[in-house]
Amino acid sequence: MSTLYLTHDICIEHDTGPGHPERPDRLRAIKQVMSHEIFDDLLREEAPLADVADIERAHPGEYIEAIREAVPEEGLVRVDGDTVLSPKSWDAALRAVGSGIEAVDQVMTGKAANAFCAIRPCGHHAEQAVAMGFCVFNNIAIAGLYARAKHGAERIAVVDFDVHHGNGTQVMFWSDQDLYFGSTHQMPLFPGTGAVNEAGVGNIWNAPLRAGDDGTVFREAFKSRILPALEAHRPDLILISAGFDAHERDPLGGLRLVEEDFGWATGKIADIAARHCKGRIVSMLEGGYDLEGLAKSVAVHVKTLMEAGT
Numbered sequence: 001m002s003t004l005y006l007t008h009d010i011c012i013e014h015d016t017g018p019g020h021p022e023r024p025d026r027l028r029a030i031k032q033v034m035s036h037e038i039f040d041d042l043l044r045e046e047a048p049l050a051d052v053a054d055i056e057r058a059h060p061g062e063y064i065e066a067i068r069e070a071v072p073e074e075g076l077v078r079v080d081g082d083t084v085l086s087p088k089s090w091d092a093a094l095r096a097v098g099s100g101i102e103a104v105d106q107v108m109t110g111k112a113a114n115a116f117c118a119i120r121p122c123g124h125h126a127e128q129a130v131a132m133g134f135c136v137f138n139n140i141a142i143a144g145l146y147a148r149a150k151h152g153a154e155r156i157a158v159v160d161f162d163v164h165h166g167n168g169t170q171v172m173f174w175s176d177q178d179l180y181f182g183s184t185h186q187m188p189l190f191p192g193t194g195a196v197n198e199a200g201v202g203n204i205w206n207a208p209l210r211a212g213d214d215g216t217v218f219r220e221a222f223k224s225r226i227l228p229a230l231e232a233h234r235p236d237l238i239l240i241s242a243g244f245d246a247h248e249r250d251p252l253g254g255l256r257l258v259e260e261d262f263g264w265a266t267g268k269i270a271d272i273a274a275r276h277c278k279g280r281i282v283s284m285l286e287g288g289y290d291l292e293g294l295a296k297s298v299a300v301h302v303k304t305l306m307e308a309g310t
Contacts, residue, residue, distance in 0.1 A: 010088055
């Protein structure tokens with residue numbers, strides 16, 4: 001089986017305004033690197049529109065409608081200090097959610113070995129009724145809850161290696177022991193959550209890092225906290241919040257990872273997926289704001305997924 005690559009050009013039209021770090025050029029940079037011949041074997045599909053009913057597994061209907069109504073006919077609207085909506089943002093957000101749902105369908109039914117979704121707006125900061133940190137809907141949590149509802153995947157795991165803690169996913173998974181959330185991230189840093197003692201019902205595993213930490217420290221955190229707990233969880237499906245802003249080039253973080261560190265982490269996650277859930281992994285783009293660091297890191301991440309799927 002092959003790796004599925006889902007994206008949609010409408011996600012490029014989600015306009016965040018001049019100078020905003022979460023900008024359309026991020027997807028353009030990924031699109032360019034994914035045109036390389038080493039990715040010729042990818043299954044490439046357009047992300048479909050999500051149904052609102054699927055979003056409602058993670059967000060109340062009132063919040064979803066408030067977002068839809070806030071989308072302007074022209075210009076830009078801020079729904080918080082960092083999160084911007086523009087005329088194409090509603091469709092982009094539905095495609096972002098839809099990519100995860102389609103990826104889950106194909107991976108759970110064996111049509112694809114695993115999947116990567118190159119989408120925006122990103123999602124892991126979005127709480128049930130709060131848009132924040134560039135995020136509108138929590139794409140990764142919705143995908144996990146969909147897999148449970150539609151495919152009977154009870155034990156869902158999300159691994160998040162974005163430089164910023166995935167507070168929204170943590171909140172949504174907090175009270176359910178069958179939902180694992182493991183995160184490496186820089187502390188202190190936005191959004192201010194992610195301490196080791198934030199443990200939910202024993203299902204939350206945070207591994208905070210300090211500014212200046214490099215790949216050696218990152219890998220040790222993975223080996224000592226994230227991976228043993230993930231192995232013990234015995235997941236039916238693993239989802240990755242694939243943020244690449246822990247790269248040493250990134251302007252919004254202070255960690256010193258390089259692209260090979262993301263490839264290593266992806267490979268370790270894939271090893272556990274092979275043992276427990278037939279290799280089923282769905283990865284969704286989160287952060288990463290230096291275009292060169294982002295493109296190179298995505299390339300290594302997707303190449304590792306492809307190698308795991310063969």
